[in-house]
Amino acid sequence: MHDCQVQGCDASILVDPIEGNVSSKMASGRNFGIQKRELISIVKSMVEAACPQQVSCADILILAAREAVAMSGGPHIEVPLGRKDSFTAPNYQQADAWIPPATTGVDDMLHIFTSKGMTIQESVALIGAHTLGVTHCASILNRLYKAEGDKAHQEMEPGCEAFLMLNCPEWSLTSNISFVLNDPTAFIFDNLYYKNAMGGRGVLRIDAEMVSDPRTAQIVKHFASDWDDFFRAFSSAFVKLSTSGSLNQGVIRKRCNVLD
Numbered sequence: 001m002h003d004c005q006v007q008g009c010d011a012s013i014l015v016d017p018i019e020g021n022v023s024s025k026m027a028s029g030r031n032f033g034i035q036k037r038e039l040i041s042i043v044k045s046m047v048e049a050a051c052p053q054q055v056s057c058a059d060i061l062i063l064a065a066r067e068a069v070a071m072s073g074g075p076h077i078e079v080p081l082g083r084k085d086s087f088t089a090p091n092y093q094q095a096d097a098w099i100p101p102a103t104t105g106v107d108d109m110l111h112i113f114t115s116k117g118m119t120i121q122e123s124v125a126l127i128g129a130h131t132l133g134v135t136h137c138a139s140i141l142n143r144l145y146k147a148e149g150d151k152a153h154q155e156m157e158p159g160c161e162a163f164l165m166l167n168c169p170e171w172s173l174t175s176n177i178s179f180v181l182n183d184p185t186a187f188i189f190d191n192l193y194y195k196n197a198m199g200g201r202g203v204l205r206i207d208a209e210m211v212s213d214p215r216t217a218q219i220v221k222h223f224a225s226d227w228d229d230f231f232r233a234f235s236s237a238f239v240k241l242s243t244s245g246s247l248n249q250g251v252i253r254k255r256c257n258v259l260d
């Protein structure tokens with residue numbers, strides 16, 4: 001998602017920031033929480049040893065995401081391959097413009113995804129990726145302590161609110177390190193995310209707001225009860241996102257983290 005949102009799926013996210021040069025995408029605060037990009041470089045060096053200059057970093061990144069979903073119990077998604085890597089330095093202003101911030105609500109989310117050709121159902125399914133992983137406290141401090149007018153915040157289940165506040169105190173010095181799970185089964189790609197959100201336990205604003213917004217409420221309810229439809233819509237949206245603006249005129253980098 002963080003690669004494909006910015007200049008298409010071209011492995012721009014993998015290019016290391018050069019000290020003193022703010023043009024790398026990773027210099028954008030929107031990429032907070034993105035870790036272990038070097039794992040892709042390790043896979044790349046193995047692929048490169050077996051068949052040099054054939055497989056782009058961008059394809060490896062998509063395949064890794066695809067495998068992560070499948071290995072954790074999600075759908076097996078067929079993705080088209082043949083992406084090229086970007087050869088120019090990516091930039092953080094574009095990341096700032098295209099990667100939704102932690103405070104995003106349903107309006108902005110739908111704007112972003114429907115402008116990529118996704119249906120509302122596919123957009124809601126894509127956020128279902130929050131069935132995996134964690135949210136760092138820094139990403140929800142605003143929601144917990146400042147956004148009093150945030151409707152979704154007011155509807156938070158009190159036990160969940162207390163839990164989040166206990167785990168993420170307002171003035172903690174470690175809110176960039178401490179985190180909470182995105183759903184109770186954060187290693188399993190299931191539809192518990194939707195059930196959890198419907199119970200008022202959505203962690204991020206988007207998770208909570210999708211439950212009550214009239215455009216998305218019925219879809220959330222449907223995915224909470226129909227596992228197959230969630231997987232189908234997620235797969236379709238994943239393919240759309242992973243082919244968005246794919247560069248045909250790029251390069252196949254030798255190393256994923258540098259532009260040689």
Ligand code: HEM
Nearest residue numbers: 001033100101102104109126127129132133134135136139
């Ligand atoms: C409006 C849309 C979205 C917003 C506002 C949003 C926001 C966020 C935020 C703030 C975090 C926590 C980052 C941190 O504190 O470490 C997060 C985590 C995550 N998001 Fe999203 N997200 C959106 C859409 C998506 C989509 C489309 C996908 C994938 C298809 C996705 C996959 C994930 C995953 C897997 C994590 C957990 C990462 C980890 O464990 O390190 N998100 N998201």
Ligand SMILES: [Ca+2]
Nearest residue numbers: 003006008012
């Ligand atoms: Ca990109």
Ligand SMILES: [Ca+2]
Nearest residue numbers: 131185188190
């Ligand atoms: Ca889960």
